[in-house]
Amino acid sequence: MDCVILGLLCHESLTGYEIKKRMDTALRFFWSASFGSIYPTLNSLVHDSLVTKFETTDHGRDKVIYTITDAGREHLKKWLALPVKKDELRYETLLKLFFGGETGPDISLEHIRNFESRVKAELPFLQEASRKLKGIPDEKAHRYYLLTAMFGERVYKAYLEWCEEAKRILEE
Amino acid sequence: MDCVILGLLCHESLTGYEIKKRMDTALRFFWSASFGSIYPTLNSLVHDSLVTKFETTDHGRDKVIYTITDAGREHLKKWLALPVKKDELRYETLLKLFFGGETGPDISLEHIRNFESRVKAELPFLQEASRKLKGIPDEKAHRYYLLTAMFGERVYKAYLEWCEEAKRILEE
DNA sequence: ATATCATATATCAGCCTGATACGTATGTCA
DNA sequence: TGACATACGTATCAGGCTGATATATGATAT
Numbered sequence: 001m002d003c004v005i006l007g008l009l010c011h012e013s014l015t016g017y018e019i020k021k022r023m024d025t026a027l028r029f030f031w032s033a034s035f036g037s038i039y040p041t042l043n044s045l046v047h048d049s050l051v052t053k054f055e056t057t058d059h060g061r062d063k064v065i066y067t068i069t070d071a072g073r074e075h076l077k078k079w080l081a082l083p084v085k086k087d088e089l090r091y092e093t094l095l096k097l098f099f100g101g102e103t104g105p106d107i108s109l110e111h112i113r114n115f116e117s118r119v120k121a122e123l124p125f126l127q128e129a130s131r132k133l134k135g136i137p138d139e140k141a142h143r144y145y146l147l148t149a150m151f152g153e154r155v156y157k158a159y160l161e162w163c164e165e166a167k168r169i170l171e172e
Numbered sequence: 173m174d175c176v177i178l179g180l181l182c183h184e185s186l187t188g189y190e191i192k193k194r195m196d197t198a199l200r201f202f203w204s205a206s207f208g209s210i211y212p213t214l215n216s217l218v219h220d221s222l223v224t225k226f227e228t229t230d231h232g233r234d235k236v237i238y239t240i241t242d243a244g245r246e247h248l249k250k251w252l253a254l255p256v257k258k259d260e261l262r263y264e265t266l267l268k269l270f271f272g273g274e275t276g277p278d279i280s281l282e283h284i285r286n287f288e289s290r291v292k293a294e295l296p297f298l299q300e301a302s303r304k305l306k307g308i309p310d311e312k313a314h315r316y317y318l319l320t321a322m323f324g325e326r327v328y329k330a331y332l333e334w335c336e337e338a339k340r341i342l343e344e
Numbered sequence: 345a346t347a348t349c350a351t352a353t354a355t356c357a358g359c360c361t362g363a364t365a366c367g368t369a370t371g372t373c374a
Numbered sequence: 375t376g377a378c379a380t381a382c383g384t385a386t387c388a389g390g391c392t393g394a395t396a397t398a399t400g401a402t403a404t
Contacts, residue, residue, distance in 0.1 A: 007271040017383050030266040080275045087263040092256045094202040094320045099179040101313030103252045141273035148266045158330035
């Protein structure tokens, strides 16, 4: 989605590769995108004059740095003010659990334990992000980053509580 | 995804339209699919002999009823035992919030309030589902339905708690 | 009568994912 | 020094899915 890219470029000029990295770190909890959509989107953003490209060489490595334009900032702000179209949770774990009656509790318990492990592995990163952001209370943007980190923290904790309850139920 | 359809057909024979309805009710919290994927998937499942089709007329209306085969049940069971590939949360609300520094707190607060409304509207359905499923404790499959409903309940409650905290932070 | 809604199937442009390909720089182990 | 792995960086593409749209009938309400 082009507005995610504009959002990231609003703060700093980036290469396509760096945009992907931001998504895989700061946004990974609630958004993702592949190179197969990032590069073509960047081209179309350049075509629409919402970003400009600057080809350069850094330590012998060719790269393209993208910078947002005023029109791009305008476009982003309009989109930000628009109501949200879709919030989607798509959990294969829950899908397999829903059909758990076709297998037995053992397989379902294994899915729950795997889910629990993944959540437990992620949670410290969210807590660390919250902790850091609470330390710098004044930079305007940080407050918004904090909100999303707090969301992740709360939700992941709820996941873990559910895991305990679900395991208890399946173990009789 | 073909295994969702097999899972639904495992319990009862259905038309494509009814499959869609199940997804929009029982599964809507954690899974969704469009007609544009359901009908072609059903065709390919028939081609692979995982389901059979039966064309009929009901009250003068033509319809096609799909029934799972033994091979289909086998296929489903294998898939259910496989580890989960992807659990994905994709919340536009969090994305817009993350970039909230570009607008102002008013727009972000509006997104939070809208999110809160949607969650509050959904929660009663999950609670009602939990309540019903807890009442019939013996039918094997219900225990698994209950797990997913409980997940939704817990998560939605965590969402609402976060909404309160987020609003407090943005209102200073 | 007629409008609206639910049932029912189907197609399709356009977008996105996951995989793959290609190439450079840096760090590391032997 | 050479060999290998990892990070950086760009790019393409088959295949799958969404959201929109089209078509048609039965049921219900006004």
